[in-house]
Amino acid sequence: MLTVGNVIEVFNLVKRFGRVTALNGLSFKVEKGEIYALLGPNGAGKSTTLKILVGLLKPDSGHAKVCGIDVKNRVEVLKRVGYIPEDPILFPYLTAEEVLRYSAKLRGLKDCEDRISYLLDLFNLKPNKVVAGMSKGMVQKLCACVAFLHEPEVLIMDEPMANMDPESQHAFKEEVRRLKATALISTHQLDAVEKFCDKVGIVKDGKLVTECKPSEGLEELFLSVVKGSK
16 A cells, blocks of 8 residues: 655654764654655764664664654565665675566565666666676666665665766666655755755754755755854
């Protein structure tokens, strides 16, 4: 059953690493079908938030839901989510096609040969190319293929277009739109946000400072908000 209303809900999240407070009462919501960009300076808590949403970290307090499911129920959440991590790690001695076949098997996907071929062609990846011999951009594209493979309802992505060439960035954005997925993206690429995302949340010191619609003046707004919130 598809989710309606708010697909991602974050309520007063707090996360500490020793004496460092990464999240300090962060709250925001992402509506169904929305492409939401989480912006902020380094150390603002963006990656920590995404890791909590996919169950890689546990918050100290507060809670979060994806598709109405508490993120504590990681198995059910991940059935609905495609995730691209900040620092992707793939099996170095598998080929691109083998990585996707293995991912499909883990998800219990059947009859997905056409889907695998489509994604490899979309990102101009050679099926027999070994991961250990790939550039950073190629690894990033393969991670996108893994995230898109099961045509998820939700995409949670940390700097997903980092190291991608312009043609691949275009293919990436077109596939996100084709999937009509709800997407949460953490990025520093403000120009991409202006043309691609529906809403922006600016985070600093683990708190949401403001939300806005993207505009051509986003860079100036971002800098003024972040500097002004000191």
